[in-house]
Amino acid sequence: MVAFTEDVLKRLENEDFGPSTLNGQSPLPIQHVRLFPGEEHDGIQDVRVVVVLDVSEDDGWEPAAGAELRHAVRQRVSEKLAEENPHALFFVTAQLQARENSAADAT
Amino acid sequence: MSPPRDHLEPQRLLEHAKRLLDDRGDRGRPFDIDLRRAVSAAYYALFHQLTASTATQVFGDLDAARGYVVRWLNHGDVAQAARLVSTFSSRSELDPRWQAEKRAMWHLVHSAPPTSELLSVCETFVDLQQRRHDADYDRARRVSKPDATQAIADAEQALQSIQTLVDTSDPAWSVFLGLIAFSANRVPRP
Numbered sequence: 001m002v003a004f005t006e007d008v009l010k011r012l013e014n015e016d017f018g019p020s021t022l023n024g025q026s027p028l029p030i031q032h033v034r035l036f037p038g039e040e041h042d043g044i045q046d047v048r049v050v051v052v053l054d055v056s057e058d059d060g061w062e063p064a065a066g067a068e069l070r071h072a073v074r075q076r077v078s079e080k081l082a083e084e085n086p087h088a089l090f091f092v093t094a095q096l097q098a099r100e101n102s103a104a105d106a107t
Numbered sequence: 108m109s110p111p112r113d114h115l116e117p118q119r120l121l122e123h124a125k126r127l128l129d130d131r132g133d134r135g136r137p138f139d140i141d142l143r144r145a146v147s148a149a150y151y152a153l154f155h156q157l158t159a160s161t162a163t164q165v166f167g168d169l170d171a172a173r174g175y176v177v178r179w180l181n182h183g184d185v186a187q188a189a190r191l192v193s194t195f196s197s198r199s200e201l202d203p204r205w206q207a208e209k210r211a212m213w214h215l216v217h218s219a220p221p222t223s224e225l226l227s228v229c230e231t232f233v234d235l236q237q238r239r240h241d242a243d244y245d246r247a248r249r250v251s252k253p254d255a256t257q258a259i260a261d262a263e264q265a266l267q268s269i270q271t272l273v274d275t276s277d278p279a280w281s282v283f284l285g286l287i288a289f290s291a292n293r294v295p296r297p
Contacts, residue, residue: 066257066260096254
């Protein structure tokens with residue numbers, strides 16, 4: 001059984017990863033953050049983070065800022081997951097999406 | 108005799124990915140299908156670099172390593188080695204509840220603590236693999252130009268980090284490549 005279920009991740013998403021929490025440290029404007037449970041690989045569970053940015057595809061974003069944001073989000077989510085379950089082994093992947101993808105993502 | 112040319116050289120794959128961003132569709136943007144292929148090519152640049160590095164680490168600079176041995180390594184093996192290095196290095200203390208294999212893995216990873224360059228390579232690889240799966244298989248999801256640009260930049264940065272790891276003879280890099288090689292277990296039995 002995976003350590004981080006959809007329910008657990010949804011709760012963390014609502015409690016800890018709102019835009020107001022993350023935007024202060026972010027090099028790019030965040031619209032919202034979503035956490036999804038991934039598969040377990042030999043005892044290590046993937047947790048997928050999707051960061052929807054408040055930029056359109058045409059605005060784009062600087063790849064260096066994108067890399068910085070992904071690193072920061074991964075760090076923060078990892079810390080929260082470790083607090084939630086100190087015994088779980090997990091690997092956080094983080095992806096950025098432009099705003100125009102958010103409608104499809106929400107379905 | 109000079110070695111055979113590597114037709115999947117990582118830098119050539121990155122150049123290919125960048126050219127795909129330059130092609131213009133009917134609305135002045137790159138074609139959607141080209142953006143998907145660019146993400147895929149960026150991922151493969153990193154994948155082929157890691158498999159080539161692993162083969163060379165184990166078998167030395169042999170033509171057979173470049174041309175054949177690399178095919179014993181698959182995507183899941185590389186991703187799992189990346190997960191192991193990243194996950195166990197983030198645990199500052201060994202958990203007594205772990206089974207022997209996990210405790211051994213913790214000791215191995217902590218015997219040569221990964222540098223930020225190696226952790227970045229590991230994280231980028233698994234991230235890019237996920238993005239490549241989306242680009243290659245998820246027909247409903249749009250791949251945007253920023254998505255593709257970011258994937259190329261991330262792969263390029265990871266290749267630079269690998270060069271640093273090689274130049275500095277980083278011991279944790281050897282551990283990582285060893286984990287990839289030992290995961291493979293696909294040596295053909297005669």
